Amino acid sequence: MKKEMLRFSSVTYIYHTVRGETEATRGLSFTVEEGEFVAVIGPSGCGKSTLLSLAAGLLKPSEGEVTRSGSCGYMLQRDELFPWRTIEKNLYLPLEVSKQNSPELRRRAKDLAVKYGLGEFLQSYPPQLSGGMRQRAALIRTLATDPDLLLLDEPFSALDYQTRLNVTADVAEIIRSEGKTALLITHDISEAISLADRVLVLSGRPARVSYTHELDFGDLKNPLKRRESAGFSGWFEILWKELNQ
Amino acid sequence: MKHQRKPCSLEHARFLRARKKNLAIVWALRIGLLVLLLGIWELVTAVGWSDPFLTSSPSRIAKTIAGLYSDGSLFYHIGVTLAETLIGFAIAVAAGCLIALALWWSETLRKVLEPYIVVLNALPKIALGPLIIIWFGTGSKAIVFMTVLVGIIVAILHMLNAFIATDKNKILLLRSMGASKLQILLKLVIPSSLASFISMLKIAVGMAWIGSIMGEYIVSRAGLGYLIVYGGQVFKLDLVMSATCILCVLAAGMYFLVVLLEKVLVKNPDS
CATH class of the missing domain: 1.10.3720.10 (MetI-like)
Known part of the structure; x- marks a missing residue:
């Protein structure tokens, strides 16, 4: 059996505000295994981002338990590159913060950037790059500390459609070839199908896992190829129905 | 201002010239306005329309x-x-x-x-x-x-x-x-x-x-x-x-x- 990278065991999370309390999740349980790419889809406002904050350890569950083996890297909707830093300095940010700013790790981050086509932009500032390039830089930044688990919070939703398809393919390739485990949150069904090994469908608030699907694309990992494949529309229909229940 | 060394099209050269001309006009008007105001001030006190004891004048300043x-x-x-x-x-x-x-x-x-x-x-x-x-x-x-x-x-x-x-x-x-x-x-x-x-x-x-x-x-x-x-x-x-x-x-x-x-x-x- 494969190693478990992340486990939610009947996790309940309650938001407290002056107006009252809101259950974001109730009895939420699932696992993510090593090397897996898991996508979570759910109706908007169902507490998808809460789920990632719980996974990252930024929030503590009100009930239940979140266990994670190893470190994690967080990738957000927008690239959130610091405009006053060059791309290279942006890549070193997580190293500086976690005090592992060694020449070896800097070297590694830089090599990753070069390997994935950011070599000529290392000394540029973020506003000089296209949206797609910036999101790619954000992914390399996330990978700089060599995290065991990637948490992706709708990382493509701020991009225009064409860029989005291309960047999704890029990012999928990078994550697969670096052998990373990933948990993707998205509201985009086709994105989930084109990327994931497994799709979890959340219910409306309070969120629970209402369906789990192992996608049967076999070795077909390329998101663009998946979109063209025969099984794609079938999965879309199934997930669409489940999401709208 | 950054000057581009690249050869530029005629239209771009015209654009740059027009921009430069516009800037020169703005500065000329700014200075002209100051000179005009000081001149009027000096003049009205010199010909006695206003009392320099109350309004002073550029030369007295x-x-x-x-x-x-x-x-x-x-x-x-x-x-x-x-x-x-x-x-x-x-x-x-x-x-x-x-x-x-x-x-x-x-x-x-x-x-x-x-x-x-x-x-x-x-x-x-x-x-x-x-x-x-x-x-x-x-x-x-x-x-x-x-x-x-x-x-x-x-x-x-x-x-x-x-x-x-x-x-x-x-x-x-x-x-x-x-x-x-x-x-x-x-x-x-x-x-x-x-x-x-x-x-x-x-x-x-x-x-x-x-x-x-x-x-x-x-x-x-x-x-x-x-x-x-x-x-x-x-x-x-x-x-x-x-x-x-x-x-x-x-x-x-x-x-x-x-x-x-x-x-x-x-x-x-x-x-």
Whole structure:
């Protein structure tokens, strides 16, 4: 059996505000295994981002338990590159913060950037790059500390459609070839199908896992190829129905 | 301005020429307007339509300034006011930023002090004039204190707003990397507030001059504010106008120094 990278065991999370309390999740349980790419889809406002904050350890569950083996890297909707830093300095940010700013790790981050086509932009500032390039830089930044688990919070939703398809393919390739485990949150069904090994469908608030699907694309990992494949529309229909229940 | 060495199309050359011409026209009009106003002023006093005793005139102002210069008091008064303004400005900016940092750091402290800051901000500082005289005497110390008082609240509020407006998602990103509050402050909050810091400096320059001149109105025995008050009391309007003109030049000079600082500090990666 494969190693478990992340486990939610009947996790309940309650938001407290002056107006009252809101259950974001109730009895939420699932696992993510090593090397897996898991996508979570759910109706908007169902507490998808809460789920990632719980996974990252930024929030503590009100009930239940979140266990994670190893470190994690967080990738957000927008690239959130610091405009006053060059791309290279942006890549070193997580190293500086976690005090592992060694020449070896800097070297590694830089090599990753070069390997994935950011070599000529290392000394540029973020506003000089296209949206797609910036999101790619954000992914390399996330990978700089060599995290065991990637948490992706709708990382493509701020991009225009064409860029989005291309960047999704890029990012999928990078994550697969670096052998990373990933948990993707998205509201985009086709994105989930084109990327994931497994799709979890959340219910409306309070969120629970209402369906789990192992996608049967076999070795077909390329998101663009998946979109063209025969099984794609079938999965879309199934997930669409489940999401709208 | 950056000059492109690349060969450019005829149309682009025309565009650049038109832009340059437009800039030249604006500057010519600016200077022309000043000359025109000074000319009218001089003329109406020269032909006797207005009484130079009440309105002064450019030539009398020039003469007054020359007089101050020859008896050695010109740079003395400028020096006194400039020193008070700069010291007050520096203290207000430095202390304002530090207090804003403390308020950003502790939400409780911020909530506790909020009503006090609001009241202090609304209070006309000149109301504290008598207190300041009694506490600090009638020397430069009182004027510097007044300058600080006028500038510091604006500095605090401006910087606090900038600190609080730091992008929440970038904070989330840093927290997900395991950043401490100090790291968030040093790596994100302070660098992202640079533009606000410059705009705060621009406001603080104006505030510092208000503070120092107001201070000199109340207590001083030297400085440009003193010259204005003294000139008014003895009906030497030439002196009032001269000191005001010098103030205009100094205030503009200090503002442009801040603009220069902005050019050095804020690198615009787009250009």
